[in-house]
Amino acid sequence: MKQFEIAADLQQTLVDHFSGLHSGGGRSSIVGGQSAADSALSQLDISGYAKNRSEVLPVRARGASVLSPYIRHNIITLQQAWDRVAKAPVADRDKFRDELLWQEYARHLYARLSRRLFENLRFEQAWDQAGDGWPKGMACVDFVVDELESDGWLVNQTRMWLASQWTVRNQAGWLHGQERMFRELIDGSRAANLLGWQWTVGSGSGKPYGFARWQVEKRAPGLCGGCALKQKCPIQNFPEEIELAETSFEPLLLSDSNPDQTAGPLLAIKKRPPEMVLLTIDSLGDGDPALTANPTLPAVFIFDENALRKLQLSSKRIFFYLEVLQDLGRRREVLVHLGDPAEFSREHSLAVTYAPVPSFAKYHDLAEIHPYPWLKKPHASSLRSFSAWRGKLK
Numbered sequence: 001m002k003q004f005e006i007a008a009d010l011q012q013t014l015v016d017h018f019s020g021l022h023s024g025g026g027r028s029s030i031v032g033g034q035s036a037a038d039s040a041l042s043q044l045d046i047s048g049y050a051k052n053r054s055e056v057l058p059v060r061a062r063g064a065s066v067l068s069p070y071i072r073h074n075i076i077t078l079q080q081a082w083d084r085v086a087k088a089p090v091a092d093r094d095k096f097r098d099e100l101l102w103q104e105y106a107r108h109l110y111a112r113l114s115r116r117l118f119e120n121l122r123f124e125q126a127w128d129q130a131g132d133g134w135p136k137g138m139a140c141v142d143f144v145v146d147e148l149e150s151d152g153w154l155v156n157q158t159r160m161w162l163a164s165q166w167t168v169r170n171q172a173g174w175l176h177g178q179e180r181m182f183r184e185l186i187d188g189s190r191a192a193n194l195l196g197w198q199w200t201v202g203s204g205s206g207k208p209y210g211f212a213r214w215q216v217e218k219r220a221p222g223l224c225g226g227c228a229l230k231q232k233c234p235i236q237n238f239p240e241e242i243e244l245a246e247t248s249f250e251p252l253l254l255s256d257s258n259p260d261q262t263a264g265p266l267l268a269i270k271k272r273p274p275e276m277v278l279l280t281i282d283s284l285g286d287g288d289p290a291l292t293a294n295p296t297l298p299a300v301f302i303f304d305e306n307a308l309r310k311l312q313l314s315s316k317r318i319f320f321y322l323e324v325l326q327d328l329g330r331r332r333e334v335l336v337h338l339g340d341p342a343e344f345s346r347e348h349s350l351a352v353t354y355a356p357v358p359s360f361a362k363y364h365d366l367a368e369i370h371p372y373p374w375l376k377k378p379h380a381s382s383l384r385s386f387s388a389w390r391g392k393l394k
């Protein structure tokens, strides 16, 4: 287990401690940390959101909030984002809140289905077939892949273009496409990324999203004009609509026999006094329940060395986490390690906030477990579709 100083220069920190543990790719323009998140939330103005959330170019026409890196890590909770737009124009407020609910739906799905969400959920689609679904040459795809790789963030519309291009158009397995996107996205979460891919390629919904020149001209006017393929556009027409075969039935989609386990504790479990608060990537805000319950204890974050070596995340993601921790370090004592989080949890008495993800099971005998900040408590009814799930929310 190596420990390093979080107040140090982060560029140097990456060089000194993360060699072999990332795939490069520089730093995003979106800065990590509670301070940056608070500033983004206070400046949030969603007037026009309903009409403009899918705009791609020009950049100034985009109506998306760009809050996702903060929401994904609960630096801004869904409840805070929900409350913040209370006074926005009704159509914009309702559309924005719908999207927050999609995020919550993704979290509920992943909490219940766990690693099953990595496989075709309801319909057969190209899954693990090898191949690069984003060959170079089309101005639209090149532009979006470049934005993904240089900044680590995309509007929802272009995420759908990429997923559709990869699998619906090019029949490359979506499992690999989602992994490539996950490596780059600074809001990358298994829950939302897997949901986004499954619903775009049709394995989750049965209706593959057809990517065509029409969307590019509508959402990014001017892009096609500079394309070498503008006279022989490979996506001139919509792809043929096909009916996907159903996969074998997944009973967990219809009901959950143990919703309390899926949700995690709803009240804090306290076994003994903790010596520090362990932060996980699923809860990195100053308002983390375990942190706020233990205001005098140091916070600790463990970069999982083996996981990083395997995942080869972009350096943009590593920088984002380092920025979050550095920012927190201005207000609290923060200890940062590189090593094995499971081993650390065996050797220390830790308070932690529950995370509804399979990897949470690696922690041992935690001193305190605090509830995850759900927007809506997971229910035991159907998750087959967003509307079925939503209809059963309390």
Ligand SMILES: Cc1cc2nc3c(=O)[nH]c(=O)nc-3n(C[C@H](O)[C@H](O)[C@H](O)COP(=O)(O)OP(=O)(O)OC[C@H]3O[C@@H](n4cnc5c(N)ncnc54)[C@H](O)[C@@H]3O)c2cc1C
Pocket (backbone or CB within 6 Å): 053, 063, 064, 065, 066, 067, 068, 069, 071, 072, 096, 099, 100, 101, 102, 103, 104, 106, 154, 155, 156, 157, 159, 160, 163, 185, 187, 188, 189, 190, 192, 193, 194, 195, 196, 197, 200
């Ligand atoms: C293929 C694909 C992959 C995706 N991967 C991720 C991912 O790894 N992480 C991630 O957070 N989102 C993912 N999304 C969902 C969505 O694209 C992003 O959340 C959104 O683009 C973030 O931009 P924003 O904050 O400006 O969103 P806004 O439009 O301003 O929406 C506000 C918030 O609502 C939530 N939200 C919006 N749209 C969606 C959606 N379709 N699904 C779930 N939540 C949504 C996000 O938390 C977002 O920050 C993916 C979508 C697709 C189609």
